[in-house]
């Protein structure tokens with residue numbers, strides 16, 4: 001049971017004025033998240049107070065929770081959210097109470113080398129803007145940060161830097177808009193921007209979870225002729241075919257290499273996307289790619305992992321190995337583009353939501369994700 005906030009907790013902490021907010025707190029690696037009542041600091045200059053309406057559960061949250069991504073507890077996970085602005089702090093010009101927003105898990109400063117060269121997804125200030133602040137207060141007096149981009153979408157409400165939000169039209173369902181905040185943008189962007197998939201090409205997607213399904217859709221939008229989905233899970237392979245995959249194969253049973261060769265006059269695929277995050281599969285992606293083709297690493301491997309590639313052949317075969325964060329997309333312009341794709345019927349967001357859950361159900365959602373059964377669980381807040 002969550003403990004009740006003692007009356008007057010907010011008054012004990014200067015600047016903390018928003019009581020009775022719940023969050024599912026990451027207390028320890030591999031231990032269940034615990035729902036706690038917290039208070040939230042008021043938004044300071046350049047900060048915005050958001051009430052989340054919905055949050056997707058992404059594998060990157062699981063990777064922080066199980067220690068694959070070393071961001072130590074305690075903190076608040078969740079980085080794929082959409083909601084409504086409660087209040088904007090001083091100096092915030094772009095947001096006002098009632099605006100609908102999607103969280104940007106790579107908060108941007110708008111003024112560094114990368115922001116000025118159209119690469120806000122690697123903004124130099126991003127880490128500091130997201131994690132350099134701890135706006136949530138626990139009953140024991142300690143403070144919490146949002147682990148990924150400072151968003152903390154596993155809390156009902158957050159105070160975030162204005163560069164961590166993108167305004168959207170009020171006519172978009174927030175449950176679907178939430179998915180734009182990570183999985184959809186990462187997947188579609190990987191196909192359209194990082195790989196620049198060309199019409200008529202042959203694409204392979206290794207791992208068809210939330211992000212991989214969006215890669216499949218991005219390849220379809222780009223006009224790929226063949227899209228081969230590889231996943232161990234049958235329901236993911238079926239969903240990939242609904243999202244545009246022309247072929248699907250269980251890599252533990254079928255011969256993916258033979259299938260791809262049969263589709264390409266023995267050349268190999270033009271683009272292969274690794275969307276799981278292991279060295280072995282990153283190497284497999286390289287091997288399935290034709291000479292002159294592109295290998296795109298979307299999945300995030302362990303922080304200390306290294307992947308071995310054939311040093312001479314990568315040159316002699318003129319292959320490109322591309323890493324991509326956030327699908328190399330710029331949230332301020334590309335979120336609206338992807339929402340338009342959904343409105344035009346080019347992008348299926350509804351089919352990405354496997355189950356709607358409450359704030360107490362995130363542990364079960366982690367298990368379901370690890371067992372491969374859900375594309376996206378989406379936490380719905382009141």
Ligand SMILES: NC(=O)c1ccc[n+]([C@@H]2O[C@H](COP(=O)([O-])OP(=O)(O)OC[C@H]3O[C@@H](n4cnc5c(N)ncnc54)[C@H](O)[C@@H]3O)[C@@H](O)[C@H]2O)c1
Pocket residue numbers: 057058059060063182183186206207208209210211212230231232233236251275276277281297298299300301324325326327369370372374375
């Ligand atoms: N680059 C980025 O900006 C970015 C953004 C979001 C997520 N990610 C990363 O992308 C990866 C996928 O995230 P997700 O949320 O889609 O995860 P997910 O758990 O929903 O999907 C992973 C899928 O891989 C499948 N899989 C597992 N082992 C496999 C194998 N050996 N062969 C084929 N398929 C296999 C699973 O069945 C599952 O469907 C994670 O590593 C995550 O951290 C990267």
Ligand SMILES: [Zn+2]
Pocket residue numbers: 058059060061079080182183
């Ligand atoms: Zn994510």
Ligand SMILES: [Zn+2]
Pocket residue numbers: 108109110111112113114115116120123124125126
């Ligand atoms: Zn910047």
